[in-house]
Amino acid sequence: MDKTETRTTCCYCGVGCGVLIASENGRIVGVRGDPDHPANYGRLCGKGLSLAASTASDSGRALHPVMRMARDAPRLRVGWDQALDAAADRFADIIRRHGPDAVAFYASGQLLTEDYYLFNKLAKGVAGTNNIDTNSRLCMSSAVTAYKMAFGADGPPACYEDLESAGCVLFAGSNMAYAHPVLFRRLEDARRDWSDARWIVVDPRRTDTAAMADLHLQIQPGTDVALFHGMLHHLIWEGLTDAGYIAAHTEGFDALKRMVRDYTPKMAAEICGVRAEDIATAAEWFGRSPASLSLYCMGLNQSSQGTAKNLALINLHLATGQIGRPGSGPFSLTGQPNAMGGREVGGMATMLAAHRDIANPDHRREVAAHWGVPEARLSSRPGLPAVAMFEALARGEIKAVWIVCTNPAHSLPDLALALARQALSRAELVVVQDAFAATDTTAFADILLPAASWGEKEGTVTNSERRVSRVRAAVPPPGEARPDGWIAAEFGRRLAARLHPGEADHFAYADAGQVFDEHRALTVGRDLDMGGLDYRLLEEKGPQQWPLPAGQAEGQARRYVDGVFATDNGQARFHAIDYQPPAEKISAHYPFRLITGRLRDQWHGMSRTGRVPGLFSHSPEPELCMHPEDAERRNLCDGDLVRVASKRGQWVLPLKTDGDLMRGCVFAAMHWSRQFLSSGGCNEATIPAVDGLSFQPELKHAAVRVEKAELPWRALAALRHPDLPALQARLAPLLADIDYAAISLAGRDALLLRAAGASPRLDWLMRVLDALALFPGPDVLEYRDDGRGALKRVAWDGDRLAWLVFAGGAQDDRDAGERLLQSLLDGEPWRGPRLAAFSPAAAGAARRDRIVCQCKQVGEAAILARLAQGGGVAELQAELGCGMVCGTCAPELARMASGYRQHA
């Protein structure tokens, strides 16, 4: 047997953990954390640990290029040459007829740096358009814009070691316990060692991160600018600013000082809905600590005031000199594994390679010369940022779009009306390059190209602390899937041959290392100089941080240590921008503020995490979280199906009362897509308003109404099966045909479908049962009453339940179905007569226990039972084993233990 271990990097979040892949005969059989990687030193979170499981089967993967020969015709399997030639013909034709800006590329912070570089070269250097934007526009663009405005260049100035030396940590709009778990472990460890470190969390929800804070500022959504100005007012008033630093290294303080005069903590407190004393305390801790670090993410960026929020936070650091020293600095946590790499290669509509600007003719000349293309090819017109790009596509101004490694029909705002769906159905040509066959976006593809995925390709990624790590192939891609960089180069070469015959081949690379060399050559002499950072060094010395100019032994951990910034005069700039409320006001008609965000164990549209049953156990169903008092006033109970509607669109999901929210706010996870739900999820209702400086959409703040969805007919189907992704793929196309339906995975190998309709839908259910092959047979008990829309089928495999279907309108049946479901998931032998399966549940439905610890599958009930005997987290760990493997559940365990003590 051929067993090998391959050193690579996790493909999920921007922490960028090192992973060792064990593979056997061309299959990934296990993963473990790389003990030598400086991001994680061997640790992985639940998502990272599940990477082998999510790559276990090829079903659901895109395996062959497919293409429509005519509009509305079905897609047929074709060869790579045919698909790429057709794509190049169509792109070239559209460019000739309508000009280069009639085509667009929509890429992703999950591409490798080399792939990203090639797409950027292809769009800007071959097609001649700056219409290349990425999902980073939905993610990091406010942070990028603010760094550039304040420091003159993009990129976080701090590093991971700063987490260990910070005396005051300000988390702003970051639920780090869920979204950057391994870094959060490092912070937890540091606080254990340095017990007087203070944590402040700014978040409208009491997240697990907030529950661990010394001070939680539960602000009204969107009010961060007022909060930070209020803190600055207090710092100035109390003489806690660093006049020496301000004078030596910054400009613009006087104007800012004049503006924040009005933002007394009292005034800020009124806007934010928190206590003025708490704002003053936060300012004191921040200003007096020997080292203050802020960690921020989507709660700041995804806002119509995203850039202003970032700048107001940076103001606090500059005014107190909390930057450039160990343990301090404004540290924007990057979301995707290679959001940073994308920024380095200039992979957005508003920038050029290596932090150059489109508007600067010298910069265009440098890049054109490097690529060997005529200077005039590089357009001086900025391209369209994501939202505007899809709007232009919907209006027919952009005619063809190439979408790679992102799922805009799920992740863009306002799916229902203006954006993705309309745009993609109107476009003349949609090319989608994805690793998976069925996503909300691949449905629109005229040409679908199968991409190699994690563990199957070579390149690099850059994590949040500017550290470049190698990504390596451990196994060959399935079917005919090819690496993204290969696809970009093959298409680029074909497009160049059609548009610019006679030009030398712009895509002649022997390997990914050569692409990296071409990229890093462009960085030489610039703020992100990687002249000394190549594959050989990465091979010999492991992951490296930039800047790392030629001749230096290692990269720079911290930037701006000398107080010299990347602006023309070396001074950092303060910015005075007034607070503005979110774009959409709440009203009598739309009284709730919808906040969207992440779950602990799911990743975006779930194309990968949705393949692993264990990753559903922490949050098995989609939920709209609402404060219990808001729910009570509206007569809503846990589990009720509700319809959430904005001015733009609506979706249906179950309600969960949740005291972690403030009144007037509701929260929904962003993950559930049309592959798992009867609708596109929360972005049916979100708003396409964007920040005026960064063009990042306000994905976190829409005004919505919440009403009970009267859907009395209910169905539950559950079965065990060895290939769940295959089953899910068969069911997904049926979901939209009913008022509510949601797929989730459970146990080790079970798939669950819950559905609801305004009237009985046995017709629909029959299609579901056909798709799942749940037919009557010898070991199947059936009850059917078409008049009442009732159908029950229960099947046994030996003495165990194999599958079940319960549909109808009666509560008793629902309870019985839930009880059977529990029995199916437990896998216990069936006792008593089989007919008892249809009798009403004796004492209501069995409540499914929520799993808190994914690694050891420890549920809430066992944890509460152990806490009832006294003790805390240490006892839970020692006796139940929870929180001991990846530690992702540690914050929740701590919270449960302290909650228990408070109630006891």
Ligand SMILES: Nc1nc2c(c(=O)[nH]1)N[C@H]1C(S)=C(S)[C@@H](COP(=O)(O)OP(=O)(O)OC[C@H]3O[C@@H](n4cnc5c(=O)[nH]c(N)nc54)[C@H](O)[C@@H]3O)O[C@H]1N2
């Ligand atoms: N498990 C998991 N981890 C992930 C991802 C994933 O899909 N799943 N995705 C990765 C990516 S791409 C990203 S960008 C990051 C995102 O990481 P985070 O930004 O930490 O995650 P979110 O849940 O999107 O939002 C963070 C918090 O912002 C709060 N918030 C909402 N509005 C406001 C506001 O006006 N002000 C403030 N201060 N806070 C507000 C929300 O309540 C939420 O708790 O996560 C990365 N890590």
Ligand SMILES: Nc1nc2c(c(=O)[nH]1)N[C@H]1C(S)=C(S)[C@@H](COP(=O)(O)OP(=O)(O)OC[C@H]3O[C@@H](n4cnc5c(=O)[nH]c(N)nc54)[C@H](O)[C@@H]3O)O[C@H]1N2
């Ligand atoms: N309401 C709301 N919406 C949001 C957010 C929010 O907080 N709230 N967050 C926003 C943010 S921060 C982000 S980053 C976006 C994320 O949104 P998306 O980028 O749409 O999310 P993913 O599901 O990660 O999409 C990645 C796609 O690439 C495919 N893929 C995986 N590996 C590969 C590969 O190697 N090659 C190729 N070609 N394809 C591959 C996957 O199957 C998947 O379809 O969502 C944004 N949308």
Ligand code: SF4
């Ligand atoms: S924290 Fe988890 S998801 Fe993020 S890189 Fe590390 S293992 Fe991957």
Ligand SMILES: [Mo]
């Ligand atoms: Mo993101």
